[in-house]
Amino acid sequence: MSVKSTAARRTTRGGAKRRGGEPGLVQLLTPEGERVEHPEYSIDLTAEELRGLYRDMVLTRRFDGEAITLQRQGELGLWASLLGQEAAQIGSGRATRPEDYVFPTYREHGVAWTRDVDPLNLLGMFRGVNNGGWDPNENHFHLYTIVIGSQTLHATGYAMGVAKDGADSAVIAYFGDGASSQGDVAEAFTFAAVYNAPVVFFCQNNQWAISEPTEKQSRVPIYQRAAGFGFPGVRVDGNDVLAVLAVTRAALEHARSGQGPMLVEAFTYRMGAHTTTDDPTRYRADEEREEWASKDPIQRLRTYLEKEGLADEAFYAEVEAESDALAKRVRDGVRNMPNPEPMAIFENVYADGHALVDEERAQFAAYQASFEDAAAPGKGH
Amino acid sequence: MTQMPLAKALNESLRKALENDPKVVIMGEDVGRLGGVFRITDGLHKDFGEDRVIDTPLAESGIVGTAIGLALRGYRPVVEIQFDGFVFPAYDQIVTQLAKMHARSLGKVKLPVVVRIPYGGGIGAVEHHSESPEALFAHVAGLKIVSPSNANDAYWMLQQAIECDDPVIVFEPKRRYWDKGEVDVSAVPGDLHKAVVAKPGTDLTLAAYGPMVKVCLEAAAAAANEGRSLEVLDLRSMSPIDFDTIQASAERTGRLVVVHEAPVFYGAGAEIAARITERSFYHLEAPVLRVGGFHAPYPPARLEEEYLPGLDRVLDAVDRALAF
Numbered sequence: 001m002s003v004k005s006t007a008a009r010r011t012t013r014g015g016a017k018r019r020g021g022e023p024g025l026v027q028l029l030t031p032e033g034e035r036v037e038h039p040e041y042s043i044d045l046t047a048e049e050l051r052g053l054y055r056d057m058v059l060t061r062r063f064d065g066e067a068i069t070l071q072r073q074g075e076l077g078l079w080a081s082l083l084g085q086e087a088a089q090i091g092s093g094r095a096t097r098p099e100d101y102v103f104p105t106y107r108e109h110g111v112a113w114t115r116d117v118d119p120l121n122l123l124g125m126f127r128g129v130n131n132g133g134w135d136p137n138e139n140h141f142h143l144y145t146i147v148i149g150s151q152t153l154h155a156t157g158y159a160m161g162v163a164k165d166g167a168d169s170a171v172i173a174y175f176g177d178g179a180s181s182q183g184d185v186a187e188a189f190t191f192a193a194v195y196n197a198p199v200v201f202f203c204q205n206n207q208w209a210i211s212e213p214t215e216k217q218s219r220v221p222i223y224q225r226a227a228g229f230g231f232p233g234v235r236v237d238g239n240d241v242l243a244v245l246a247v248t249r250a251a252l253e254h255a256r257s258g259q260g261p262m263l264v265e266a267f268t269y270r271m272g273a274h275t276t277t278d279d280p281t282r283y284r285a286d287e288e289r290e291e292w293a294s295k296d297p298i299q300r301l302r303t304y305l306e307k308e309g310l311a312d313e314a315f316y317a318e319v320e321a322e323s324d325a326l327a328k329r330v331r332d333g334v335r336n337m338p339n340p341e342p343m344a345i346f347e348n349v350y351a352d353g354h355a356l357v358d359e360e361r362a363q364f365a366a367y368q369a370s371f372e373d374a375a376a377p378g379k380g381h
Numbered sequence: 382m383t384q385m386p387l388a389k390a391l392n393e394s395l396r397k398a399l400e401n402d403p404k405v406v407i408m409g410e411d412v413g414r415l416g417g418v419f420r421i422t423d424g425l426h427k428d429f430g431e432d433r434v435i436d437t438p439l440a441e442s443g444i445v446g447t448a449i450g451l452a453l454r455g456y457r458p459v460v461e462i463q464f465d466g467f468v469f470p471a472y473d474q475i476v477t478q479l480a481k482m483h484a485r486s487l488g489k490v491k492l493p494v495v496v497r498i499p500y501g502g503g504i505g506a507v508e509h510h511s512e513s514p515e516a517l518f519a520h521v522a523g524l525k526i527v528s529p530s531n532a533n534d535a536y537w538m539l540q541q542a543i544e545c546d547d548p549v550i551v552f553e554p555k556r557r558y559w560d561k562g563e564v565d566v567s568a569v570p571g572d573l574h575k576a577v578v579a580k581p582g583t584d585l586t587l588a589a590y591g592p593m594v595k596v597c598l599e600a601a602a603a604a605a606n607e608g609r610s611l612e613v614l615d616l617r618s619m620s621p622i623d624f625d626t627i628q629a630s631a632e633r634t635g636r637l638v639v640v641h642e643a644p645v646f647y648g649a650g651a652e653i654a655a656r657i658t659e660r661s662f663y664h665l666e667a668p669v670l671r672v673g674g675f676h677a678p679y680p681p682a683r684l685e686e687e688y689l690p691g692l693d694r695v696l697d698a699v700d701r702a703l704a705f
C-alpha cells in the first residue's frame with residue numbers, strides 16, 4: 001500500500017510554515033509525526049517499507065544500548081553510542097544499494113546494520129580483540145576509521161576508481177561536524193570535485209565534537225561549504241528518516257549518474273556522551289538535550305505509523321521480541337568472544353612477509369614457551 | 382612538598398606558566414570547558430579565559446601550524462595533541478616547518494612552541510590511542526623531546542619546555558597520569574635534558590624514560606630479591622640524550638639494557654646502544670640489549686599486556702645480559 005496520497009494531503013499544511021524557521025532544512029516528517037512535502041525531495045514508501053525503517057531504528061537503538069551496558073560491565077573497553085542518530089544512519093544506509101560502497105567513521109553502527117554487517121564484528125573492535133577485522137568487500141562496508149576525516153579521502157579515491165571503471169554505483173563517506181575541519185576532508189572535497197567522483201559526503205552534524213559545539217568548527221552551515229568546492233550541498237533533518245532516505249537516495253543517484261559529488265548535512269543530535277569515557281555534564285546543558293529529545297527519530301515515525309494505522313500491535317510486539325533476541329545474541333556473543341592468541345600480534349603485518357617480523361615472532365614464541373617449560377613439573381632446564 | 386597525581390602536576394605547571402607569562406597560550410581540541418580528555422587543562426579555561434585557553438577546530442595541522450604563526454608573533458603556544466595516534470595530521474607542520482624555521486632564518490626566528498602528547502599504552506584503549514611515536518620525531522633535527530616519568534618532573538619539565546626558545550615535544554606517559562608523587566614547587570629544577578639515576582645499583586644498568594621507568598624500578602626491586610643490584614636511569618630527554626650519564630653508569634656496571642614501549646627497530650634503544658658501544662666498548666661485559674615493542678602495529682587492547690614490555694620481559698633481558 002502506498003501512503004503517498006494521504007501524506008501529500010497532510011503536508012501542504014504545516015510544511016512550508018515549519019520550514020520557514022529552518023531555512024534549507026529538508027523535512028518530510030515533522031517531530032510531531034506529521035508528513036510534509038518538500039518541493040525538491042519526495043518519497044513514496046509502502047507501509048511495509050515504513051515499518052522496515054522503524055524496525056531498523058528500534059533494533060539499532062537496542063543494540064547500541066546493549067553495547068553501553070556491556071561496556072559498563074567491563075565486557076567492552078569503550079563504546080561510541082549512536083543514540084539520537086538512528087534516522088540519519090538508517091535513512092542514509094537504506095538509501096545505498098548493495099553495489100555502493102560505504103566508508104564509515106567509528107559511530108556508524110546503524111549504517112553497518114543496513115549493510116548486514118554482523119554487530120558482533122563492531123563489538124570486537126570496542127572489546128579490544130581486533131581493530132576491525134571484517135572484510136570490507138563482503139558488504140561494501142569499509143573498516144571503521146578512528147583518525148578523524150581520513151576515510152573521506154579513501155572514499156573519494158574509491159569513487160575515482162568507480163568512475164574509471166564506468167561502474168553504475170556510488171560511494172558514501174560518513175564524517176562528523178568536527179571532522180569537517182580536518183584538512184583531509186577539505187582535500188577530499190577538492191579531489192572529488194576536480195575528478196567529478198561519484199561520492200556522497202554524508203556529514204552527521206550531531207552538534208558536538210566531544211565538548212566543542214559546531215560553532216567552533218564553522219561559521220557557515222556545513223552543507224554550504226560544498227558550494228565553494230563546486231558541488232551541491234543540502235541540509236536534511238537528520239532525525240527524519242524519510243527525509244534522510246529521500247535526500248541520500250537523490251544524492252547517490254546524482255553521483256551514480258555522473259554528476260559528481262554531493263554533500264549531505266544531516267542535522268541531528270548526539271543524545272549520549274561522546275563515548276563511554278566522556279562526561280557531557282561538564283560542557284553542555286540538559287535543556288539542549290531535552291529539546292532534542294522531543295525530536296526523537298523513532299518516536300516521530302511511530303507517531304506517524306500509529307496515526308495512519310500502518311502497523312498493528314502485533315508488529316510492535318514482534319519488533320520488541322526481535323530486539324530482545326538481538327540484545328541476547330549480542331550479549332552472549334560478546335561474553336563468549338575469545339581473546340586473540342598472543343602470536344596474533346605478528347600476523348598480517350605485511351601481505352608478503354618481512355624478515356624482522358619472522359625473527360621477532362620466533363623470539364617471542366621461544367620467550368612464551370620458556371614460561372610453559374618452567375611451569376611444567378619435572379622439566380626444568 | 383605536596384602529593385599529587387602526575388596529571389595534576391601538569392595542570393599546576395600550566396597554571397604557573399599562564400600566570401608567569403602573558404604570552405603563554407594553550408591550544409587544542411577540548412582543552413577549554415572540558416579541560417581536555419585527560420583533564421590536564423582542567424579549570425584553566427575558567428580562570429584564564431578563552432583568549433588564553435583556546436578550544437581549536439578539530440584539525441591538528443591547523444593547531445600546530447597556527448601555533449607556529451602565533452610564535453612568530455611573539456606568543457608561546459602550548460598545544461595539546463589529544464592522543465599519540467592523532468599527531469600525524471600535524472606531522473608535516475612539525476617536521477617541515479616547526480623544526481626547521483630557526484635554521485632557515487639563520488637564527489633570526491625562534492619558535493618557542495610546546496607540543497604536549499599523551500603517549501603510550503596500558504590503558505586498554507582502542508586503536509591509535511596507545512602509540513609511542515617519539516623516535517619519529519627524535520630523528521628530526523630542530524626538535525627537542527622530553528618525557529617525564531613522575532609528578533615532580535612533569536611539573537618542572539613542562540615549565541622548562543615552555544621557557545625554552547626551541548620547539549619542545551613533551552611526551553606525557555598517559556598511563557602514569559594517575560600516579561601520585563611528591564612535587565616540590567620551590568626546588569630549583571635541574572637541566573631539562575639531564576638523565577638522573579632513579580635507583581643506584583652495581584650489576585647492570587636499566588635505562589628508560591616515561592612510563593617504563595616505573596617498570597624498571599619494579600624490575601630492580603624484583604631482582605634485588607634475587608641478590609642482583611640493578612641501577613635504573615631515568616633518561617627524561619630523548620633529544621638531546623644525556624649520553625654522559627648513561628656512559629658513566631654503563632661503565633660502572635658493565636651492562637646496559639634499554640627499555641621503551643616504542644618498537645625497538647630504529648628506536649631510541651638502537652641509538653643508545655650504538656653510542657654507548659662506541660664510547661664504552663672495553664667496559665662492557667655484554668652487548669647493549671633492548672626491550673621494547675615489536676615490528677608490528679600496536680595490538681588491540683586485549684593483547685597489549687603481551688605486547689608491552691613488563692616486568693618479565695625486562696628481567697628476561699637482565700638474565701640474558703648477565704649470562705654473557
Ligand SMILES: Cc1ncc(C[n+]2csc(CCOP(=O)(O)OP(=O)(O)O)c2C)c(N)n1
Binds near residue numbers: 176206209
Ligand atoms: C585526527 C584525530 N584527532 C583527534 C581525534 C580524537 N577525537 C575522536 S572523536 C573526536 C570528535 C569528533 O567529532 P565529530 O567529527 O563531530 O564526530 P562525532 O564524534 O560527533 O560523531 C575527536 C576530537 C581523532 N580521533 N582523530
Ligand SMILES: [Mg+2]
Binds near residue numbers: 176
Ligand atoms: Mg559531531
